Each structure stands twice: as C-alpha cells, then as structure tokens.
Amino acid sequence: MTSKQTKHQPLSHLDWLEAEAIHILREVAGQCSNPVLLFSGGKDSLCILRLAEKAFRPGRFPFPLMHIDTGHNYQEVIAFRDQRAAELGERLIVRSVEDSMKRGTVVLKSPDEPRNKHQSVTLLEAIEEHGFDCCIGGARRDEEKARAKERIMSFRDEFGQWDPKNQRPELWDLYNARSHKGENIRAFPISNWTEMDVWQYIEREKLELPSIYFAHQREVVMRGGAIVPINVPLTNGEVIMQPKNGEEVINMQVRFRTVGDITCTAPVLSDADNVSKIVLETATTTITERGATRLDDQTSDASMEQRKKEGYF
Amino acid sequence: MSSTNMQHNASKKNDSLLRFMTCGSVDDGKSTLIGRLLFDTKTILADTLTQISNTSKKRGMEAVDLSLLTDGLQAEREQGITIDVAYRYFSTGTRKYIIADAPGHEQYTRNMVTAASTANLAIILIDARRGVLTQTRRHSYLAHLVGIQHIVVAVNKMDLVNYDQAIYDKICADYLAFANEIGFAQARDIRFIPMSALNGDMLVDRLEAMPWYGGETLLEMLEAAPTADVEDDAEFRFPVQFVCRPHASADADLHDFRGFMGRVESGDIAVGDAVTVLPNGYQSKVKAIQLGDTQLQSAQVEQSVTLLLEDEIDTSRGDMIVKSSSNIAPVKQIEAHVCWLSETPLSPARTYIIRHTTRESKAKVGAISYKVDVNTLEQQAATELKMNDIARISFKLAQPLMVDSYSKNRATGAFIVIDESTNNTVGAGMIVTIHDCIN
Numbered sequence: 015m016t017s018k019q020t021k022h023q024p025l026s027h028l029d030w031l032e033a034e035a036i037h038i039l040r041e042v043a044g045q046c047s048n049p050v051l052l053f054s055g056g057k058d059s060l061c062i063l064r065l066a067e068k069a070f071r072p073g074r075f076p077f078p079l080m081h082i083d084t085g086h087n088y089q090e091v092i093a094f095r096d097q098r099a100a101e102l103g104e105r106l107i108v109r110s111v112e113d114s115m116k117r118g119t120v121v122l123k124s125p126d127e128p129r130n131k132h133q134s135v136t137l138l139e140a141i142e143e144h145g146f147d148c149c150i151g152g153a154r155r156d157e158e159k160a161r162a163k164e165r166i167m168s169f170r171d172e173f174g175q176w177d178p179k180n181q182r183p184e185l186w187d188l189y190n191a192r193s194h195k196g197e198n199i200r201a202f203p204i205s206n207w208t209e210m211d212v213w214q215y216i217e218r219e220k221l222e223l224p225s226i227y228f229a230h231q232r233e234v235v236m237r238g239g240a241i242v243p244i245n246v247p248l249t250n251g252e253v254i255m256q257p258k259n260g261e262e263v264i265n266m267q268v269r270f271r272t273v274g275d276i277t278c279t280a281p282v283l284s285d286a287d288n289v290s291k292i293v294l295e296t297a298t299t300t301i302t303e304r305g306a307t308r309l310d311d312q313t314s315d316a317s318m319e320q321r322k323k324e325g326y327f
Numbered sequence: 328m329s330s331t332n333m334q335h336n337a338s339k340k341n342d343s344l345l346r347f348m349t350c351g352s353v354d355d356g357k358s359t360l361i362g363r364l365l366f367d368t369k370t371i372l373a374d375t376l377t378q379i380s381n382t383s384k385k386r387g388m389e390a391v392d393l394s395l396l397t398d399g400l401q402a403e404r405e406q407g408i409t410i411d412v413a414y415r416y417f418s419t420g421t422r423k424y425i426i427a428d429a430p431g432h433e434q435y436t437r438n439m440v441t442a443a444s445t446a447n448l449a450i451i452l453i454d455a456r457r458g459v460l461t462q463t464r465r466h467s468y469l470a471h472l473v474g475i476q477h478i479v480v481a482v483n484k485m486d487l488v489n490y491d492q493a494i495y496d497k498i499c500a501d502y503l504a505f506a507n508e509i510g511f512a513q514a515r516d517i518r519f520i521p522m523s524a525l526n527g528d529m530l531v532d533r534l535e536a537m538p539w540y541g542g543e544t545l546l547e548m549l550e551a552a553p554t555a556d557v558e559d560d561a562e563f564r565f566p567v568q569f570v571c572r573p574h575a576s577a578d579a580d581l582h583d584f585r586g587f588m589g590r591v592e593s594g595d596i597a598v599g600d601a602v603t604v605l606p607n608g609y610q611s612k613v614k615a616i617q618l619g620d621t622q623l624q625s626a627q628v629e630q631s632v633t634l635l636l637e638d639e640i641d642t643s644r645g646d647m648i649v650k651s652s653s654n655i656a657p658v659k660q661i662e663a664h665v666c667w668l669s670e671t672p673l674s675p676a677r678t679y680i681i682r683h684t685t686r687e688s689k690a691k692v693g694a695i696s697y698k699v700d701v702n703t704l705e706q707q708a709a710t711e712l713k714m715n716d717i718a719r720i721s722f723k724l725a726q727p728l729m730v731d732s733y734s735k736n737r738a739t740g741a742f743i744v745i746d747e748s749t750n751n752t753v754g755a756g757m758i759v760t761i762h763d764c765i766n
Contacts, residue, residue: 022595022627024343024554027423029630031344036631037590040568044644044685068619069588069631072581073571155414162413181411182752183437183668185444186741187590188682192750206425208416 028215035062035203036069037187038166042148042201043069043076045191049148049201052137053079053106055087055095055224056273058152061212062203063098064219077150078105082137084129085112086276089249094224109140126254128278138174141198148191148199156208166205172196209271213296217289229269229287235261240280241268343554348427348442348475350466351452356483359392360452360524361415361428364546367531370417412442422550436469436701436715437668440755443473444741447555450479450545455488455521459501465701471511472664472717472757474737477552478517481545485537486523492539495521509704520545559628561736562655563594564729565648566684571633586617586633587642592684592738596634596650597625604640605647605729606657611636645686647729657727660693662759664733665712665720669746669753673712681756683728683742690744693721712754719759733757 025033039062042049051066053059066075079099083092099106111129114120114136122132141149155161165181167189182190191199204212216223233244235257244263246255255276257263268281269292286292351357364370383392415426427442429435443449449470453463470478480502488494499519506512521540522529528536531546543551571586596602600613615635616623626632634648642648649655667673675692696719698709712718733740744754 021560022556024557025629026342027344027418030556033590033629033631037568040588040590040631041685044568070569070571071619072576072578072584072586073573074576076569156416162415163411178411183441183755184752185441185743185755186737187445188684188741188743190682190743190745190750190752192745194750206414206416208418210418211423 028211028218031204031207031211032065032068032215034187034206035065038189038201038203039066039069039150041167041189042150042191042199045189046148046193046199048144048146049077049150050080050107050141050144050146051075051077051150052152053081053095053099054152054273055081055091055098056152057212057216057223057227058154058204060098060221060223061207061215061219062150062152063102064215064221065203067102075102075104078107080107080109080140080149082133082140083108083110083112084133084275085110085248085250086129086254087249088224088226088273088276089247090226091224091273092249094222098222107140107144109136109143111136114139126277128275130275130278134174141174146198147193148201150201150203152204153200153202154207154209154212155205164202164205166202167191168200168202169193170198170200172198174198210293210296213289213293217293223289224273226270226273226281227292229267229284231265232268232281233263234266234268234281235263237261241266241283242280243268243276246276342421343557344423344425345448345549345552345554346425346427346446347448347450347549347552348429348446348470349450349452350429350439350470351450351483352430352462355452355454356524357428357452360450360481360483360522360530361426363524363527363530364426365415365417367527368417368419368546412438419546419550424549436465436717437666437755439466439469440473440666440668443470443475444755446475447558448477448479448549448552449475450481453480453482453498453502455482455484455494455498458498459505461702463502464505464704467506467511468509468699468701468704471509471515474733474757476515476558478515479545479548480517480519482519482521483524485521485528486526490521490523490536492521492537495519495540518542518548520548556627556629559593561593561628561731561739562653563596563600563648563650564592564655564684564731564736564739565589565596565634566592566686566739567642567644567646567648568685570643584635585639586635587648588631588633589648589685590631591626591628593628593736594650595625595627598623601651602636602648603651603653604642605649605655606727607641607646609638609640609642610651611638611640613637645684647684647686649729655729655731657729659724659727660721661724661728661730661756662696662719662721663742663756664699664759665718665744665757666755667712667714667716667718667753668755669751670714671746671753672714673744673754675711678747679753680745680747681722681724681728681742682745683730684739686726686728687745688724688726688728689747690722690724693723695720720756722756730758732759 111120111132120132120135153161165184169182170176193199234241235244244255244257245253247253267285269284270281286295349357413428417424427446429438429442451466482495482498520529521537528534529544533544567587567589569588571588573581573584598613603610614637616626617633679690681688681690695709697706698716698718709718731739740758742756743752746753
C-alpha cells in the first residue's frame with residue numbers, strides 16, 4: 015500500500031507500547047486525585063514500575079505502591095518486592111488477606127483454599143481505608159477472554175463491581191477517569207501488551223526479576239496433570255503445600271510463568287535460566303500463560319469474568 | 328509460512344505496530360476471519376485449540392470452528408448478543424497487530440466508531456453471495472467519517488460461489504460505484520481481495536482455488552500497510568499532561584527543574600525549536616527533550632517525552648505546546664460530527680463537559696444542523712440525539728480549546744462528551760470547522 019509520505023520512521027512495537035503506557039500513567043496522575051499502583055513483585059508490575067520511572071522521573075511517583083498479600087506468597091517474591099520499593103524510594107503499602115480473615119470479612123471454606131479471589135475483599139477494604147479513586151494494575155487483554163473487552167480505564171461502582179454491560183466507551187486516546195466519591199477506576203497501562211511483549215521489554219530494559227521466574231530445582235508432585243510445588247516455606251516460617259497420601263515427591267527443573275498465590279499457581283518444566291532463553295521459550299510454547307499455570311482459571315469457562323464482577327482486578 | 332519459521336520470527340523484534348479493525352457481522356464470517364488470522368499466524372496455542380475443539384464437538388460440529396476463538400463473555404452468550412469491541416493481538420515477527428473487533432449490527436454504530444477511532448486500516452467484509460448491502464454502505468461511511476485511510480474490501484465466502492471471478496468483479500465494481508458516490512474513493516486507499524476465511528484461502532496462505540487472482544493475500548496487505556505514525560503529516564502538537572517540579576528533591580540541582588510531560592500527538596520537535604504555549608501565548612525555546620534517562624535531540628508523533636524550555640513559564644496540565652510558526656489559535660465555539668453513545672438522549676438544554684486532548688471545558692449545544700441516516704446517508708432535521716445517532720452539532724465552550732479540523736489532525740480534531748452528573752462518556756466528536764478565534 016502507498017503511504018502519503020514518509021516523514022517519520024515507525025516506532026518499534028516496544029517503543030510504541032512504552033509510549034502508550036507512559037501516556038496512560040500520566041493521564042491517571044493528571045485526572046485522579048488519589049491513585050495507587052498495585053505492585054505484587056510479579057513481572058507485569060515490574061514492567062509498570064519501569065514505565066512509571068520513565069513517566070515521572072526525576073520527580074517522585076504521584077502515587078504510592080500497594081500489595082494485597084494473600085499470605086501465600088513465595089519468600090523470594092516478597093523479599094524482591096520490598097527491595098524494589100526501597101531502591102525506588104517509593105512508599106509501599108501492604109494489606110493482607112489474613113487481616114481480613116481476622117476481621118471476619120474473609121471466611122475460607124477450608125484452610126488450604128486458594129486465596130486469590132479473596133484478594134478482592136482486602137483490596138476493596140484498602141481502597142476504602144485510603145480513599146483511593148484509582149488503582150493501576152498490570153492486567154493484559156491477551157491473558158483471558160474476560161479481559162479482551164476490558165477498558166484501559168475501567169469503571170467500578172462503589173461495591174467494586176465490574177459491569178460488562180455498563181462500561182464507558184473509550185475512543186482515541188481520550189480516557190475518562192472521572193468518578194464520584196466511593197467509586198473507583200482501574201487503570202491498565204499494559205492492556206495492549208502480550209506475554210511476549212512483556213518478556214521482550216524485560217530483556218530490553220534489563221529488568222531484574224524474582225528468582226522463581228528462572229529455571230530452578232524444586233520439589234513437586236504431579237496432581238491432576240499439573241505440576242504442583244511442595245513444601246513451600248512462607249515468610250512467617252510456616253511450610254505449606256504438603257504432599258497428599260500416595261503422591262510421589264520429585265525434584266524437577268521448573269520456572270514460573272506467572273506469580274500468584276502459591277496454592278493456585280503451577281510452574282512449568284523449563285531450563286530457561288535467563289531472560290533471553292525465556293523469550294525463546296515463550297516464542298515456541300504451545301500452552302497459554304494461564305492455561306497450564308493458573309489452577310483457579312480452570313474452574314469454569316467464565317471464572318475470570320465472575321471474579322472481575324466481584325471486584326477482582 | 329512454516330511453523331518453525333513463524334516461531335523463530337516471533338522472538339525477533341517487530342519493527343512496527345499496526346492497528347486495524349474488522350467490520351461485518353457474524354454472518355459475513357468475521358469471527359472466522361479473525362480466528363483464521365490468529366490460527367494461521369500461530370497465535371493460538373494448543374490448550375486454547377483443545378478447548379474450542381471440545382466446544383465444537385459439544386455443539387455437534389465436525390471440524391473445529393475457529394470463530395469460537397472470538398466467543399465473548401458469559402453475559403453475551405446468555406443474551407446471544409455481542410456487547411462490545413474486543414481487542415485481539417497477533418504478531419508476524421516483522422509487525423505487531425492490534426485488531427479492534429467490532430460487532431456489525433445496525434444498533435452498534437457506537438462500537439464501530441469506537442473501534443475505528445484507533446485504527447489505521449479497516450477490513451470491510453462482504454458475503455460473496457449477497458454483495459454490497461446496506462450494512463456495507465454503513466460500515467464504509469463510518470470508516471470514512473472516523474478518518475480511516477486504508478480500506479480492504481474482503482469478498483468472503485468465495486467457496487460458496489464456486490470461486491467465480493465474475494461475481495467478485497461485479498462486487499468490486501458495485502462497491503467502487505458506491506464509494507465514488509460518497510466521495511470516498513478519491514480520498515482513500517481502497518483494496519479488494521477475494522477469500523474463503525473458512526478454508527484459509529488468501530488470508531495467510533494462497534490456495535489453488537483462485538488462480539485468476541494475482542493480487543496480495545490479506546496478510547501481505549497488512550504487512551505492507553503504512554502505520555499511523557509514518558503517515559502523520561500534521562503540525563507539532565504537544566498537550567501538557569503533567570508538570571514535573573521536584574523542588575523538594577534531595578538533589579539541589581533539581582530544585583529549578585520544570586518538565587512538561589506529554590505525548591507528541593502529531594508532528595515532531597527538536598532541541599532549539601521556538602515554541603508557543605497556548606492558550607496564554609508564552610514564547611520560549613526547547614532546551615532539552617527527555618525520555619526516562621535518555622536525552623533526545625528530537626521527538627516525533629506518538630512518543631511520550633518530557634520537554635524542558637529555556638524560560639520559566641507558568642504552564643499546567645491542559646495547556647498545549649506548539650511551534651511558534653503554527654497559526655493555531657484557541658477557540659470558544661466548535662462545529663463537529665458527533666456520534667451519540669449513551670442511552671440517555673442528548674438534550675440541547677443541558678450543559679456537558681467536553682474533553683479534548685488533556686483539557687476540559689463545559690459546553691452547551693448551539694444548534695443541531697442535521698442528523699445522518701447511516702444507511703442512506705441522507706441528512707435529516709433533528710432536535711435531539713439518541714444512541715447511535717450521528718449529527719452535525721455546534722457547541723459553545725466555557726474554556727478555550729486548541730483544536731484542528733479532524734480531517735487534518737485526528738488527535739486534536741477529536742473530543743469526547745461527558746455527562747456531568749453520571750461522569751459517563753456519552754458522545755464522540757470530530758471537529759469539522761473552526762469558528763470565532765479569540766482575539
């Protein structure tokens with residue numbers, strides 16, 4: 015096809031995605047009075063921290079960081095989270111699902127129930143406590159079909175609910191992050207990124223990651239077709255994920271593609287021990303990011319959609 | 328392209344990004360076309376394929392139904408409708424693509440406009456058995472209105488008309504006649520392609536059924552289509568998003584730092600260029616351009632950067648930096664094509680908020696000149712606007728805006744209308760002409 019003219023060189027796809035994400039972060043800062051950046055120590059939120067540096071340095075971030083901790087997180091990730099926040103000199107708020115359990119606002123059906131979905135309760139409590147009008151998150155539209163129609167600035171009512179039938183139209187790059195008191199905007203600066211884009215960006219920006227993203231030896235059992243990590247120590251000294259009767263504990267070389275609640279995140283077999291090997295592995299994988307690794311998305315065709323309606327990010 | 332090739336390519340850096348949209352209804356094979364593109368570019372991984380293969384079997388189909396790849400939300404399946412634009416992604420190794428997949432029914436004009444607003448190319452699907460329909464005219468008009476430069480008319484389901492070239496030629500001629508009639512053919516780059524999305528013919532692969540077609544496959548067209556940034560030929564526009572003043576920083580050198588942060592919405596800028604900050608008209612020169620830690624000599628359209636100016640100028644979010652040679656001036660009245668997006672009709676009696684670039688103003692409707700019937704393109708008198716209506720409207724503004732006409736500049740010619748009481752986005756506007764310059 016013919017071009018009108020070629021005054022400019024096209025931006026590379028990573029430069030374009032970066033520029034779009036910086037623009038979105040600055041719109042949040044410009045439009046919202048009290049935003050917060052959700053930061054788990056995972057790869058997507060680490061990309062967003064780098065984007066926030068590019069968006070706001072040499073100034074401070076115009077928002078604090080916040081982690082909703084299920085209490086079931088890998089020690090390495092928690093240590094990395096604290097280290098990264100300290101290096102950046104930004105304020106980190108941690109709110110814990112276990113505190114919500116103590117308050118009685120989260121009630122588990124059984125002690126080893128995955129706590130991912132209960133993060134919604136703790137998140138909404140933290141939003142109310144701090145009066146946040148916007149939460150910046152690392153969700154991507156390619157992750158799951160309930161996300162393919164998600165807005166970049168997504169409106170949540172005062173119960174934190176996402177109503178797919180009542181989303182604001184989003185045109186050009188004109189975002190509408192207005193909200194009334196008690197309502198909330200979820201902003202997703204890397205909506206248009208794929209898993210591959212994230213890894214390529216990590217490679218290009220030489221971002222450090224928690225060690226569990228790289229191939230390592232781990233005690234696991236095979237359970238229902240998935241690799242399940244076993245005997246995982248928590249930051250409080252407790253060890254969770256005991257093998258069940260009859261299960262054979264084996265040592266495998268694995269890495270995590272996503273990092274979430276220990277009880278519902280499975281690693282994959284891998285010998286990729288650095289970022290460029292992971293980029294290559296991502297290019298040749300035959301399984302989607304959540305397909306093999308998120309035990310909680312397997313429950314039903316619509317489980318992400320359901321959780322989002324309940325206030326999940 | 329072999330699978331190993333594609334996988335190898337996927338790990339390479341894509342050197343550009345193209346956003347395009349698909350217009351058509353499920354009946355035209357739109358979902359199958361998207362499913363095919365994703366499948367043939369190896370975007371679909373084994374577990375997803377297993378899932379849709381199971382669903383296909385459950386629904387009693389023999390072959391895997393690729394249209395299930397774009398199956399929507401539970402809420403949509405329950406109601407049997409598609410609510411919204413969905414965004415999908417694939418990559419060829421040389422390019423990353425973002426597809427805006429808009430439902431094609433008449434009542435979804437607002438979704439078409441939404442999808443079109445970020446697209447630089449539109450694929451308009453025609454069912455070879457049915458030819459150019461009212462819906463084709465509607466989709467073409469909307470693509471035209473929202474300023475999409477590149478149109479690919481995909482004549483699909485050629486397998487159901489025996490791959491008959493005469494049928495294809497007739498549809499192309501009919502479409503061109505209509506495009507000429509609305510003045511669309513001269514202004515746009517229009518391409519035609521015969522295909523069978525079901526069989527994957529002429530999308531990524533070229534099968535043997537249509538030897539009479541020597542043109543490009545769909546993917547070849549997409550790979551060669553210019554991206555929006557390359558085509559931009561507008562003047563420099565830099566709406567200020569955020570002002571960085573780290574005066575409380577521990578680093579004393581930063582106490583006088585004043586960075587104007589934003590995205591270059593059009594054109595380009597270089598260190599040393601003379602600039603004017605609107606609406607106040609302060610003049611200065613660009614002292615430095617920064618992207619993170621990197622000092623740039625120049626910046627171009629779509630880059631997010633920080634500008635430092637030679638002089639201390641009082642500037643805040645909502646101001647716009649332009650080159651001093653530009654003759655743009657703030658205005659307090661605009662005339663625009665507006666697509667109404669809300670179930671609550673536009674009321675000429677009410678005050679709305681207009682958001683234009685990073686700036687907001689209260690606005691009152693001046694006059695509704697006419698409403699457009701998107702099927703016949705006839706202009707009709709109107710006193711109010713309902714959802715999916717498109718009309719030409721003038722607005723009076725409380726605050727001056729720095730606008731260009733939409734046909735010259737999509738970024739500074741576009742605005743959204745916000746309902747002050749609900750905060751909902753209720754309208755999408757494209758500026759036609761500019762009146763009443765202040766001064």
